[in-house]
Amino acid sequence: ETGVTQTPRHLVMGMTNKKSLKCEQHLGHNAMYWYKQSAKKPLELMFVYNFKEQTENNSVPSRFSPECPNSSHLFLHLHTLQPEDSALYLCASSPALAGGDTQYFGPGTRLTVL
Amino acid sequence: DQQVKQNSPSLSVQEGRISILNCDYTNSMFDYFLWYKKYPAEGPTFLISISSIKDKNEDGRFTVFLNKSAKHLSLHIVPSQPGDSAVYFCAASAQNNNDMRFGAGTRLTVKP
Numbered sequence: 001e002t003g004v005t006q007t008p009r010h011l012v013m014g015m016t017n018k019k020s021l022k023c024e025q026h027l028g029h030n031a032m033y034w035y036k037q038s039a040k041k042p043l044e045l046m047f048v049y050n051f052k053e054q055t056e057n058n059s060v061p062s063r064f065s066p067e068c069p070n071s072s073h074l075f076l077h078l079h080t081l082q083p084e085d086s087a088l089y090l091c092a093s094s095p096a097l098a099g100g101d102t103q104y105f106g107p108g109t110r111l112t113v114l
Numbered sequence: 115d116q117q118v119k120q121n122s123p124s125l126s127v128q129e130g131r132i133s134i135l136n137c138d139y140t141n142s143m144f145d146y147f148l149w150y151k152k153y154p155a156e157g158p159t160f161l162i163s164i165s166s167i168k169d170k171n172e173d174g175r176f177t178v179f180l181n182k183s184a185k186h187l188s189l190h191i192v193p194s195q196p197g198d199s200a201v202y203f204c205a206a207s208a209q210n211n212n213d214m215r216f217g218a219g220t221r222l223t224v225k226p
Contacts (some may be wrong), residue, residue, distance in 0.1 A: 105159070
């Protein structure tokens with residue numbers, strides 16, 4: 001397996017459910033990111049991790065909880081979501097946090113909240 | 115506050131002609147600019163980038179132009195091919211971090 005992988009690819013959940021999204025990168029990168037892409041809107045940065053430490057939280061509601069156990073894995077734990085949270089959630093990684101470091105994206109998880 | 119804007123949601127060109135995708139930004143601290151391409155059901159893939167010390171970068175059929183004074187960049191694809199049909203995102207970041215800001219994307223359709 002190479003690159004950045006995400007599971008599941010599709011997820012449908014009710015507002016009272018708890019689920020987790022998983023991201024894994026096989027590129028030896030040190031920085032990992034979660035993005036949200038809603039229909040016809042720009043990608044919105046949610047969280048940034050560098051060497052397993054969270055360096056940025058872009059005012060994301062607490063119903064989204066990230067976890068980074070090591071530099072290769074990143075999780076997004078979801079609980080009591082709202083229908084407006086339905087979107088494509090993209091994970092990315094980059095060698096470092098230096099400006100201009102190319103970010104490599106996974107295929108995304110298409111989330112639908114009923 | 116949308117710091118990176120792609121004002122054309124869609125663009126249609128004929129195969130073999132030039133495609134020009136435009137992007138404007140507002141933050142003068144941005145030093146790096148990237149273009150990503152996204153096919154349906156896939157994540158964005160890196161296409162080409164440029165740093166603020168240059169005004170042009172070329173890679174095969176793809177050329178990115180940067181006009182810092184106008185805070186404008188563009189991606190030229192020539193000749194365009196049907197396989198280039200995708201959504202193209204412009205992105206920018208500052209030198210001291212990789213907090214990348216994306217535009218909303220332009221859907222390019224190249225007709226055979």
